[in-house]
Amino acid sequence: MATxxxxxxxxxxxxxSEPAPEADPALRTREQALHADILKVFGQAVAIRHVDAGSCxxxxxxxxxLNGPHYNIEGMGVKFVASPRHADLLxxxxxxxxxxxxxxxxxxxxxxxxxxxxxxxxxxxxxxMFGENYATCGKVSSVIPVDVEVPGCPPTPVALLQGILAxxxxxxxxxxx
Numbered sequence: 001m002a003t004x005x006x007x008x009x010x011x012x013x014x015x016x017s018e019p020a021p022e023a024d025p026a027l028r029t030r031e032q033a034l035h036a037d038i039l040k041v042f043g044q045a046v047a048i049r050h051v052d053a054g055s056c057x058x059x060x061x062x063x064x065x066l067n068g069p070h071y072n073i074e075g076m077g078v079k080f081v082a083s084p085r086h087a088d089l090l091x092x093x094x095x096x097x098x099x100x101x102x103x104x105x106x107x108x109x110x111x112x113x114x115x116x117x118x119x120x121x122x123x124x125x126x127x128x129m130f131g132e133n134y135a136t137c138g139k140v141s142s143v144i145p146v147d148v149e150v151p152g153c154p155p156t157p158v159a160l161l162q163g164i165l166a167x168x169x170x171x172x173x174x175x176x177x
Contacts, residue, residue, distance in 0.1 A: 020070075045077040046168055049087035051107050053143075054136060055094025058154040059121040063091070065157045078164060084110040089167060092144075095123040095130045096137040108144040116147045116167040120160060125149040 050063060066073040067080070081087050084107040096104055108117065119140040122128045132138030140146050150163035 039077065045079050046089060046164070047079055047081045047087045048089045048091050048164070049081055049084045049107065049111065050091045050093070051084075051100075051104055053092050053094045053100045053104050053124070053140065054097035055121065055123060059093040059124070062154045062157050062160060063093075063120075066160060071157050071161070073161070084108075085112070087111050088114070089116045089118060089164065090144075091118050091120060091164075092140045092146075093120045093124055095127045096140055096143045098135060098137060101137050101143055104140075104143055117144060118148045118150060118160075118163050118167050119146045120150045120163070121155060122151055122153045125151045128153070 050060075052060065065071060066078075073079075084090065088111070090108060090111055092104065108115075117140070119125050123130065124140045127136065127138035127142075130136045130138070132142065137143050141149075148163045148167040150159050152159055155163075
């Protein structure tokens, strides 16, 4: 009886998801530019090591979106790796908690030269609402040098792509999206 009621509710409710976003032709141009810059700098794919230094996981959801078919970041020559020793770029999210300070420094030291650091999200760029206090060191740049900051709470996947492009091509310090 309960199964019948559940199925009846499902049929009555229908699909509640939102429609897929429209394709953005400008994104395709940015993807091609990013891929060309990556090949120019590295001659191969760029490897990213993501470090969650104490975030709320909002930024991580946007990072996961990049790996989906809509953004297809691996098709542009950008991949995520498990070890900082295999990385070209360190992507750091969240305010740096005191417990993650040494781990973040060690991860930074393990990334071979040339290396870039991208601070993602308002917490990574400014410390966010946490700032610097007894539990956090604040922004990422207070612990390790940062090449590009991608502000937002959380920043969009397109803004993150622009930040990666800015880091790899040696561009500006802030990515806007």
